[in-house]
Amino acid sequence: MDQYQPTPPRSPPPALVDGHASNGEKEELCQEAAELDAILRRIHTMAVAFVQEGKQSKSPVVRALSPSELAEQIDFMLPEGGLGLEGIWPLVDSTLKYSVNSWNPRFMDKLYASTNPIGVLSELLLAILNVNVHVYHVSPVVTMMEIQVCKQIGQLIGFGSHAGGLVCPGGSASNLLSVITARNVKFPHIKQASSQEGYRRGEVLTMFTSAHGHYSVDKAGMAIGIGTNQVVKVPCDEYGRIIPSELERCIQESLHRGETPFYVNATAGTTVMAAFDPFEAIGAIARRYNLWYHVDGSYGGSIIFSEHAASMASGLAMADSFTINPHKMLGVPLQCSLLIVHNQQVLCEANAVKAGYLFHGNIYDLGDGGIGCGRRGDALKMFLAWKYYGAKGFGRRIDRSFELARYFANALGHRSDFCLVGPNGTINVCFCRVTRTIHARVNHSGEFQIDHAPLPGKPLFFRIPMHPAIHERDIDALIDTISRIGTTIDEGSLD
Amino acid sequence: MDQYQPTPPRSPPPALVDGHASNGEKEELCQEAAELDAILRRIHTMAVAFVQEGKQSKSPVVRALSPSELAEQIDFMLPEGGLGLEGIWPLVDSTLKYSVNSWNPRFMDKLYASTNPIGVLSELLLAILNVNVHVYHVSPVVTMMEIQVCKQIGQLIGFGSHAGGLVCPGGSASNLLSVITARNVKFPHIKQASSQEGYRRGEVLTMFTSAHGHYSVDKAGMAIGIGTNQVVKVPCDEYGRIIPSELERCIQESLHRGETPFYVNATAGTTVMAAFDPFEAIGAIARRYNLWYHVDGSYGGSIIFSEHAASMASGLAMADSFTINPHKMLGVPLQCSLLIVHNQQVLCEANAVKAGYLFHGNIYDLGDGGIGCGRRGDALKMFLAWKYYGAKGFGRRIDRSFELARYFANALGHRSDFCLVGPNGTINVCFCRVTRTIHARVNHSGEFQIDHAPLPGKPLFFRIPMHPAIHERDIDALIDTISRIGTTIDEGSLD
Numbered sequence: 001m002d003q004y005q006p007t008p009p010r011s012p013p014p015a016l017v018d019g020h021a022s023n024g025e026k027e028e029l030c031q032e033a034a035e036l037d038a039i040l041r042r043i044h045t046m047a048v049a050f051v052q053e054g055k056q057s058k059s060p061v062v063r064a065l066s067p068s069e070l071a072e073q074i075d076f077m078l079p080e081g082g083l084g085l086e087g088i089w090p091l092v093d094s095t096l097k098y099s100v101n102s103w104n105p106r107f108m109d110k111l112y113a114s115t116n117p118i119g120v121l122s123e124l125l126l127a128i129l130n131v132n133v134h135v136y137h138v139s140p141v142v143t144m145m146e147i148q149v150c151k152q153i154g155q156l157i158g159f160g161s162h163a164g165g166l167v168c169p170g171g172s173a174s175n176l177l178s179v180i181t182a183r184n185v186k187f188p189h190i191k192q193a194s195s196q197e198g199y200r201r202g203e204v205l206t207m208f209t210s211a212h213g214h215y216s217v218d219k220a221g222m223a224i225g226i227g228t229n230q231v232v233k234v235p236c237d238e239y240g241r242i243i244p245s246e247l248e249r250c251i252q253e254s255l256h257r258g259e260t261p262f263y264v265n266a267t268a269g270t271t272v273m274a275a276f277d278p279f280e281a282i283g284a285i286a287r288r289y290n291l292w293y294h295v296d297g298s299y300g301g302s303i304i305f306s307e308h309a310a311s312m313a314s315g316l317a318m319a320d321s322f323t324i325n326p327h328k329m330l331g332v333p334l335q336c337s338l339l340i341v342h343n344q345q346v347l348c349e350a351n352a353v354k355a356g357y358l359f360h361g362n363i364y365d366l367g368d369g370g371i372g373c374g375r376r377g378d379a380l381k382m383f384l385a386w387k388y389y390g391a392k393g394f395g396r397r398i399d400r401s402f403e404l405a406r407y408f409a410n411a412l413g414h415r416s417d418f419c420l421v422g423p424n425g426t427i428n429v430c431f432c433r434v435t436r437t438i439h440a441r442v443n444h445s446g447e448f449q450i451d452h453a454p455l456p457g458k459p460l461f462f463r464i465p466m467h468p469a470i471h472e473r474d475i476d477a478l479i480d481t482i483s484r485i486g487t488t489i490d491e492g493s494l495d
Numbered sequence: 496m497d498q499y500q501p502t503p504p505r506s507p508p509p510a511l512v513d514g515h516a517s518n519g520e521k522e523e524l525c526q527e528a529a530e531l532d533a534i535l536r537r538i539h540t541m542a543v544a545f546v547q548e549g550k551q552s553k554s555p556v557v558r559a560l561s562p563s564e565l566a567e568q569i570d571f572m573l574p575e576g577g578l579g580l581e582g583i584w585p586l587v588d589s590t591l592k593y594s595v596n597s598w599n600p601r602f603m604d605k606l607y608a609s610t611n612p613i614g615v616l617s618e619l620l621l622a623i624l625n626v627n628v629h630v631y632h633v634s635p636v637v638t639m640m641e642i643q644v645c646k647q648i649g650q651l652i653g654f655g656s657h658a659g660g661l662v663c664p665g666g667s668a669s670n671l672l673s674v675i676t677a678r679n680v681k682f683p684h685i686k687q688a689s690s691q692e693g694y695r696r697g698e699v700l701t702m703f704t705s706a707h708g709h710y711s712v713d714k715a716g717m718a719i720g721i722g723t724n725q726v727v728k729v730p731c732d733e734y735g736r737i738i739p740s741e742l743e744r745c746i747q748e749s750l751h752r753g754e755t756p757f758y759v760n761a762t763a764g765t766t767v768m769a770a771f772d773p774f775e776a777i778g779a780i781a782r783r784y785n786l787w788y789h790v791d792g793s794y795g796g797s798i799i800f801s802e803h804a805a806s807m808a809s810g811l812a813m814a815d816s817f818t819i820n821p822h823k824m825l826g827v828p829l830q831c832s833l834l835i836v837h838n839q840q841v842l843c844e845a846n847a848v849k850a851g852y853l854f855h856g857n858i859y860d861l862g863d864g865g866i867g868c869g870r871r872g873d874a875l876k877m878f879l880a881w882k883y884y885g886a887k888g889f890g891r892r893i894d895r896s897f898e899l900a901r902y903f904a905n906a907l908g909h910r911s912d913f914c915l916v917g918p919n920g921t922i923n924v925c926f927c928r929v930t931r932t933i934h935a936r937v938n939h940s941g942e943f944q945i946d947h948a949p950l951p952g953k954p955l956f957f958r959i960p961m962h963p964a965i966h967e968r969d970i971d972a973l974i975d976t977i978s979r980i981g982t983t984i985d986e987g988s989l990d
Contacts, residue, residue: 030550032598033543035612040539043616047623048524048532055525062635067859070635076643078878082885088613091882092620095875099624099636103527109633112625112869117531118583120622121538125587127618127828128542129594130610137938138604140557140565141594148571169664169830172867180718193722215850216868223675223866225720227688228848271850327869333622335664335871353723355710355766356949364562371718372667373711374607374822376830380590383573387586390577443632454851 035085042089047120050096054103054114060446061107062100070098100449105470108478109449111271111299113467115333118388122381123333131377133167134367135358139377143364146379147344149386153324154340156304156391158317164344166370167337167378171298172216174323174339175265177351177371179207179220181321181341182263182292184350206254207231208247209265211456212240212275214296217265230259239423240275240455242266244282251289263292268313269300272453272463273421274428276300276312283318295319298337299465300427302329305394309402326382329401329427329468330394336378344369400468401427408466408475417483421461428465435460438485448478530580537584542615545591549598549609555941556602557595565593595944600965603973604944606766606794608962610828613883617876618828626872628662629862630853634872638859641874642839644881648819649835651799651886653812659839661865662832662873666793667711669818669834670760672846672866674702674715676816676836677758677787679845701749702726703742704760706951707735707770709791712760725754734918735770737761739777746784759786763808764795767948767958768916769923771795771807778813790814793832794960795922797824800889804897821877824896824922824963825889831873839864895963896922903961903970912978916956923960930955933980943973 029037053059065073074094100107103114115123133139133146146167154163168174184191187203205226209217211233221231232254235246247264254261264286266277279295286293295301295316301324303309304316316322322340326332341347347369352359358373359365367375386394409424412431421430435452439462442448453463464478524532548554560568569589595602598609610618628634628641641662649658663669679686682698700721704712706728716726727749730741742759749756759781761772774790781788790796790811796819798804799811811817817835821827836842842864847854853868854860862870881889904919907926916925930947934957937943948958959973 029543030547032612033546033550036546036615037539037543039612039616040535040542040619043619044532044535044539047535047619048528050623051528051531052525055528064632065635067631067635067639070639074636074639076639076878078643078647078881079885080887082888083882085613085883088616088879088883091879092616095620095624095636099626100633102625110627112627115622115625117527117534118580119625120531120619121534121583121587123622124535124538124542124615124619125590127610127615128545129590130597130607130614130829131594132605132607132829136562137559138595138944140560140562141569141590144562144565144569144571148573152573169668169871170867170869172869173664173668176718176866183720184717190720190722191717192724214868215848215853218848219846219866222679222686222846222848223671224718225678225685227685229687325869334625334627335869351714351717353710353713353717358710360947371671371714372665373709374665374667374830376664384583384586386573387578388580388583390574392575393577449633452855 038085043092046092046096050101051103054101059101059104061104061449062446063098064444064446065098073098105467105474106448106478108464108467108470109451111328111465112334113469114331116331118385119331119333119381122384126377126380129377133375133377133379134365134373136362136364142377142380143366145383146366146377147364149379149382150338150340150344153304153338154342157313157322157340159322159340159342162343163340165338165340166347166366167375168339168370169337169372169376170335171214171296171323171325171337172219173371174298174337175214175216175294175296176220176223177339178294178321178323179217179224179263180371181347181350182294183224185346186262186292204259205230206259206261207263207265208234208250208261208291210234210242210267210270210277211236212270212273213265213267214271214298217296236275240270240273242277242282244278244285247282248285251285251291261289261291263294265294265296266319268295268297268303268316269427271299272428272455273430274300274426274465276426279313279315280318283315286318292321293319294321294323296323298323298325299328302326302394303398305391306398307395308399326385329398330385331397332381332385336381338379338382397468401466404466404468404470404472404475405429407472408464411475411479415479415483417486418479421458428463430461430463432459432461433482433486434489435462437489438482441485442481447481450478533580538587541587541591545596546598549596554596554599556599556944557941558593559939559941560593568593600962600969601943601973603959603962603965604946606823606960607829608964609826611826613880614826614828614876617879621872621875624872628870628872628874629860629868631857631859637872637875638861640878641861641872642859644874644877645833645835645839648799648833649837652808652817652835654817654835654837657838658835660833660835661842661861662870663834663865664832664867664871665830666709666791666818666820666832667714668866669793669832670709670711670789670791671715671718672834673787673789673816673818674712674719674758675866676842676845677789678719680841681757681787699754700725701754701756702758702760703729703745703756703786705729705737705762705765705772706731707765707768708760708762709766709793712791731770735765735768737772737777739773739780742777743780746780756784756786758789760789760791761814763790763792763798763811764922766794767923767950768925769795769921769960771921774808774810775813778810781813787816788814789816789818791818793818793820794823797821797889798893800886801893802890803894821880824893825880826892827876827880831876833874833877892963896961899961899963899965899967899970900924902967903959906970906974910974910978912981913974916953923958925956925958927954927956928977928981929984930957932984933977936980937976942976945973
């Protein structure tokens with residue numbers, strides 16, 4: 001038996017004044033433990049107050065300041081001599097005061113919102129562990145969590161019992177890793193040999209993605225050196241979904257140009273319209289032309305946890321790889337992104353360069369399958385949230401997002417002064433109303449934080465993602481606010 | 496005047512039992528704030544106990560278990576129904592119990608160690624903010640912190656008043672971004688046009704790095720599609736430093752083969768020997784051949800804060816870009832990596848694809864300069880640590896690492912049963928002693944966690960990085976432990 005005892009449920013250590021223990025328990029705490037104790041004691045109150053403020057309907061989402069105004073409120077200059085603990089608190093206070101409070105349900109700007117208490121706990125745990133998941137022996141528990149999270153997500157989408165994957169630092173990184181993996185699997189010589197060799201063989205690589213797909217796929221094409229022109233944008237239907245026959249046409253045109261199509265990206269939840277591509281039809285085409293089939297579920301991939309949304313996920317099992325960002329719809333803290341494949345070994349076989357000082361031959365050393373070396377243990381955050389809420393709890397969050405979007409679209413449908421953009425039925429609500437000017441005034445007021453978005457051939461419009469923390473009354477209030485500000489604007493002269 | 500008041504220095508909110516407030520203040524707290532309150536109250540004690548355990552000389556660095564043994568202790572299966580808050584605590588307890596305790600000064604395995612109390616505070620603050628630094632308007636304060644941290648690091652190394660940079664998710668990502676930026680600056684047509692165009696122009700791109708350089712430079716060469724064979728390894732001297740005349744010979748051979756050299760990577764603190772390349776001499780060669788000059792300071796770049804180590808940093812100002820990971824020598828929590836350039840605009844000009852839904856034209860929107868989209872606000876962690884310790888405090892940490900390494904090398908020099916590998920004078924200590932077997936036994940015992948490393952042409956040896964939290968008594972104990980275990984091993988039959 002070893003010496004470890006679970007933490008006894010006693011009260012916290014004694015209060016500390018100016019960094020020193022105020023009573024006889026001082027000896028018990030080493031200096032760093034005592035300092036951590038003092039810090040946690042103080043931030044506790046501030047953190048709870050910040051969340052409470054976010055939940056109060058009268059509090060601003062943000063006190064919007066320009067960079068120069070902000071620099072008048074906070075001293076950003078970094079000193080020669082340290083300020084110590086007491087010098088830090090005014091800064092922590094200002095950081096909270098002037099940051100966006102994403103716990104506020106009227107933060108509707110981006111595809112994420114606040115995290116939740118279990119999310120904060122997870123980050124605190126990661127901070128204390130300061131864990132690096134490059135190799136098993138320095139991160140045994142979190143490595144096992146990563147393996148399990150990837151395996152069970154893979155099984156949910158039908159990738160089978162060998163499913164696995166890797167934590168990546170964001171959806172763009174997951175997508176980039178899918179592209180590099182695809183290229184290295186299909187053209188292993190490019191891993192080592194100069195691409196000149198590849199070009200001698202006539203390999204002009206071409207990728208395909210939706211005209212509504214995320215720009216990270218373009219960046220990946222740029223990064224791997226084939227150029228963004230070789231990332232072909234497939235036309236979409238009015239719902240923002242890839243038209244399968246158009247995909248096939250694009251592939252055939254590429255072949256006709258003498259190129260080598262190798263990769264197609266479909267999207268589960270596009271950034272602007274939250275469209276879900278027809279995964280089965282695209283999968284059939286990918287098989288026919290022997291393309292690596294990736295599904296970018298950075299935004300909407302989390303619908304796999306909802307029974308009600310299951311039909312939108314149909315066909316995901318045909319994909320070779322799948323990106324999911326639990327930091328968006330599921331409220332896991334930023335960032336938590338996973339690239340899932342049918343067999344975890346594929347990643348190492350495709351990407352390893354086997355640095356001898358780090359990797360000693362343990363198959364649980366996941367790090368060599370990615371692009372990075374040191375990796376944050378972000379899987380822990382998804383693992384704890386899953387244990388806490390269960391797959392069913394995640395599913396209820398997803399269902400709530402769809403319910404709110406239906407409510408919102410329905411409310412707009414009854415107003416003559418708004419026009420919906422595109423058909424609905426998914427988790428973003430898009431609509432027009434002299435957008436640019438209203439956007440600036442709404443956001444500056446701090447009442448809401450919302451965003452506008454473009455689509456080719458359409459005027460600028462609002463794009464509001466439906467985070468499950470939003471309430472119907474927030475939606476009503478947003479419509480009223482936009483309507484009120486809109487009546488003060490001369491529509492002819494603006495936007 | 497707005498409504499915000501700095502958090503009053505009152506005691507924490509009332510204790511909660513089973514998620515419900517136990518007294519009349521219940522109404523005051525929204526449900527999420529109450530839950531966060533309960534969670535912080537409980538993790539507080541566990542966190543402080545974990546740090547205390549790490550600092551006790553008899554406590555294990557890790558209770559080393561194999562994956563299957565660990566799976567007997569922790570239920571890694573993820574449930575359909577949620578366990579809720581009470582179900583989480585045994586898991587949190589086990590996670591702490593079976594993870595590596597990097598607060599223990601006898602964790603000497605990797606180039607990082609524990610963070611510190613201000614680091615934990617920083618991560619907690621990031622968790623509460625759940626901040627994404629892609630664009631200014633959703634992350635005003637942290638964006639300003641990122642700009643300031645990058646600017647002042649740039650100024651420290653002589654990059655001038657326009658210096659800037661970007662937070663990247665780790666040193667490998669920073670190095671990869673330097674490679675992509677270099678290629679896009681020097682060959683802007685490759686950004687869009689098929690590389691076939693490039694190859695028609697005769698561009699077979701070649702990169703140069705140290706034979707002792709980090710494998711992320713190989714991975715970057717693989718990622719951008721030039722292949723690892725086009726990443727030329729320059730021979731090093733006995734200190735592990737690039738030999739400048741060898742670099743010039745390699746460049747000339749590449750030119751002779753008709754290639755296009757475009758990038759050279761020097762290292763400030765190589766992974767194994769912690770060597771610092773001769774930056775001025777390499778800079779002169781880079782200028783002569785018009786190469787992008789990058790310095791990978793992922794490990795040792797933090798010496799820029801030390802006056803005593805200034806001579807090792809001489810010539811950094813000649814670099815075009817510089818990677819620094821404050822999460823290694825400076826104890827900022829994993830991960831915190833920055834790519835620094837002479838002018839922040841260079842990154843956006845080189846890498847932007849200008850996604851319209853995200854970027855509305857604000858030059859403070861840093862995100863488009865990188866490869867990713869969403870980004871963690873890791874700069875906040877460096878910012879707070881810098882305010883707390885000051886540049887001078889960082890410098891003292893660096894000096895302490897050098898002091899410990901001198902002590903260690905000196906102690907080994909007096910022992911006939913150890914042999915030092917390579918000359919010393921830097922922050923890793925490398926030595927031989929029937930390495931593989933001793934390594935396994937030492938790490939399994941939990942007394943220390945240490946690592947071994949290879950170098951071409953040398954037998955396996957130990958590589959011990961000197962984290963400033965280590966004490967001389969830990970070094971003495973490590974030497975004794977290795978010596979004791981070594982006497983029990985038949986040297987002829989092993990390693």
